[in-house]
Amino acid sequence: MNIIIVGPPGAGKGTQAKKIAKEFNLVHISTGDILRDQMEQKTEIGLAINDLMNAGQYVSDDIIIPLLRDRLLEDDCKNGTVLDGYPRNIYQAERIDETVSEITAVVDIEVDDEHIIARMSGRRSCPDCGKVYNILYYPPKKENICDDCGAELMTRPDDAPEIVKERLETYRERTNPVIEFFRQRGKVITVDGTQKIDDITRSIVASIKAN
Numbered sequence: 001m002n003i004i005i006v007g008p009p010g011a012g013k014g015t016q017a018k019k020i021a022k023e024f025n026l027v028h029i030s031t032g033d034i035l036r037d038q039m040e041q042k043t044e045i046g047l048a049i050n051d052l053m054n055a056g057q058y059v060s061d062d063i064i065i066p067l068l069r070d071r072l073l074e075d076d077c078k079n080g081t082v083l084d085g086y087p088r089n090i091y092q093a094e095r096i097d098e099t100v101s102e103i104t105a106v107v108d109i110e111v112d113d114e115h116i117i118a119r120m121s122g123r124r125s126c127p128d129c130g131k132v133y134n135i136l137y138y139p140p141k142k143e144n145i146c147d148d149c150g151a152e153l154m155t156r157p158d159d160a161p162e163i164v165k166e167r168l169e170t171y172r173e174r175t176n177p178v179i180e181f182f183r184q185r186g187k188v189i190t191v192d193g194t195q196k197i198d199d200i201t202r203s204i205v206a207s208i209k210a211n
Ligand code: AMP
Pocket: 009, 030, 031, 032, 033, 035, 052, 053, 056, 057, 058, 059, 060, 064, 084, 085, 086, 087, 088, 092, 158, 167
């Protein structure tokens, strides 16, 4: 079973991907996390993509595709995966069969731009464990401290308002066609991403089971 989650930045892809992975016993793979990990480790790739990532632009296919392929070869992926943030353009979508054997469903989390901009201004992430909070909707118990590991929370550089606008434009231009691509294959499940987190998950799980 392989599930793809698409949606604009701040739609809640990561949150839903983790919950769906748990429900179906799959591995959650976020290409954004893979790339941020390269940056943290200051690998050759990490250093090369740093400015691009912080500006909210997509990383080149030559970089992301091999990184994802390597990750998918790891043992824990045998049972299936939830891909969060991939594919993000038509080139990646057209080559999905070379990366993942079979796609069960593509979940499109819809959220309008106004909601996104409001949400992103409150987003804070834990640099250690990756947990994501929102100071407006899902604050940590102790201000600016991760509930799980006690690290100080940070704002991702690409979550700055002017960068978010850029990311939204890129998403609409380059990733919207991906949804259309999979819609033609009859695989798309569309959910309203402005509902409560658990309601969204319930709706996704029910649609996947009914598929
Ligand atoms: P995310 O954590 O999914 O919001 O991704 C953060 C950033 O990682 C994006 O803004 C891109 O710069 C980069 N990125 C993640 N996935 C991809 C992808 N499939 N193709 C190109 N760039 C990506």
